[in-house]
Amino acid sequence: GNSVTQMEGPVTLSEEAFLTINCTYTATGYPSLFWYVQYPGEGLQLLLKATKADDKGSNKGFEATYRKETTSFHLEKGSVQVSDSAVYFCALPYNTNAGKSTFGDGTTLTVKP
Amino acid sequence: GAVVSQHPSRVICKSGTSVKIECRSLDFQATTMFWYRQFPKQSLMLMATSNEGSKATYEQGVEKDKFLINHASLTLSTLTVTSAHPEDSSFYICSAQRGRQGSGYTFGSGTRLTVV
Numbered sequence: 729g730n731s732v733t734q735m736e737g738p739v740t741l742s743e744e745a746f747l748t749i750n751c752t753y754t755a756t757g758y759p760s761l762f763w764y765v766q767y768p769g770e771g772l773q774l775l776l777k778a779t780k781a782d783d784k785g786s787n788k789g790f791e792a793t794y795r796k797e798t799t800s801f802h803l804e805k806g807s808v809q810v811s812d813s814a815v816y817f818c819a820l821p822y823n824t825n826a827g828k829s830t831f832g833d834g835t836t837l838t839v840k841p
Numbered sequence: 842g843a844v845v846s847q848h849p850s851r852v853i854c855k856s857g858t859s860v861k862i863e864c865r866s867l868d869f870q871a872t873t874m875f876w877y878r879q880f881p882k883q884s885l886m887l888m889a890t891s892n893e894g895s896k897a898t899y900e901q902g903v904e905k906d907k908f909l910i911n912h913a914s915l916t917l918s919t920l921t922v923t924s925a926h927p928e929d930s931s932f933y934i935c936s937a938q939r940g941r942q943g944s945g946y947t948f949g950s951g952t953r954l955t956v957v
Contacts, residue, residue, distance in 0.1 A: 762884050766946060772877065772885055773887070821881070834946060
């Protein structure tokens with residue numbers, strides 16, 4: 729069945745450091761891929777997505793490229809800020825065949841000034 | 842540890858009836874739970890934030906009288922879809938905040954609602 733494996737956290741970085749959060753997936757076909765972010769005290773928000781192979785999703789300085797050959801969708805940001813401190817989830821969308829939505833376990837990022 | 846049980850996993854109901862979905866934290870206390878809705882191949886949409894012992898906070902555009910949320914205890918939140926219509930057919934998923942802010946979140950397995 730579908731699954732997502734996400735880099736374990738927590739991750740602590742200094743401001744302006746480079747961020748990578750790894751995500752690999754197992755799925756039938758070529759589903760869309762999502763990165764969600766959850767800031768303290770708030771619900772999930774869609775951060776970025778990619779709908780097909782080699783697509784690059786980007787938002788707020790974050791990027792992730794849909795790599796079919798490595799079944800990966802790693803999240804990157806060149807220079808993190810304190811305000812990026814949050815929990816990040818890699819996810820497959822709800823699939824009618826699978827009957828469920830699939831999330832990674834979440835990676836907690838803390839950025840220190 | 843940190844398991845969230847969501848029931849039912851699938852439900853089919855007739856138009857005009859109400860459906861209740863339960864979200865339970867099995868081995869931790871969840872002061873805050875979140876309810877999401879997702880259509881096939883699309884991203885999650887936050888519907889509401891549920892805090893134990895107080896009224897839920899609904900996102901803009903979500904009808905609070907249609908989607909009733911009750912968070913009566915530290916381990917249980919319920920979402921009731923009242924007078925369901927076919928357009929309410931969707932995938933609903935809850936998540937629970939583990940402890941204080943920043944402690945992490947655990948997702949339920951989701952409920953697929955089909956209104957006929």
